[in-house]
Amino acid sequence: MSLPTLPFIVERNAYGKLVLVTGDGERHNGVTPVRAFPIAAPDEGVALVGTDGHELAWIDRLEDLPAQQQALLREALQTREFVxxxxxLRSVSSFSTPSTWDVDTDRGPTQLVLKGEEDIRRLPHGKLLxxxxxxxxxxxxxxxxLDRTSRRLLDRFLA
Incomplete structure (x- = not known):
């Protein structure tokens, strides 16, 4: 079975669920977009997965979609993913682990507990997870x- 690439349509049904309409008119209710590489390449490689967990369609790049469908999928992805x-970084309780970090995030201030330095992963292009x-x-x-203070605090854990 080959997966449909474009053309297909993604829309919302009356219940707010995503629907994939393939080029031959077949409708798949309740599809879920899933990123192949959510951190390293968030806009490349998105699968549309059916309620049974099987991949129904593949999107090489989100930007290839019309703006309305792109916005719909980005919204669905954002509600599904929490990163x-x-x-x-405002402060750390100690430079040995475990340590409690006071941080500001794009969702507001919070605290996190770092169990060990191995819980910090370096990713390409200066990203950290x-x-x-x-x-x-x-x-x-x-x-x-990051600001100078944040970099200095992180450097103690990245050395």
Whole structure:
């Protein structure tokens, strides 16, 4: 079975669920968009998955879609994924682990507990992915864009 690429349409039904309408008119209710690489390449490689967990369609790049469908899928992806972005480190309880970090995120201030330095993953292009003790992943989208204090605090854990 080959997966449909474009043309297809993604729309919402009366219940707010996503519907995939393939080129031959077949309708698949309750599809879920899933990113192949949510951190490294968030706008490339998105699968539309049916309620049975099987992939129904593949999108190479979100920007290839018409603006309305692109916005619909981005909204659905945003509600599905929870990866707050750290914009500033205010303080850390200690430079040994476990330590409690006071941070500002794109969703507001919070605290996270870092169990060990191995919970900080370096990603391409100066990104960091930090897993806290509760399993929540925090993204630092650009280490070099952080303020000086934040970089200095992080450097103690990245050495």
């Amino acid at each position: 707050p972005q750290i914009v500033r 930090i897993a806290d003790a509760q399993g929540v992943h925090f993204l630092v989208p650009d280490l070099h864009a």
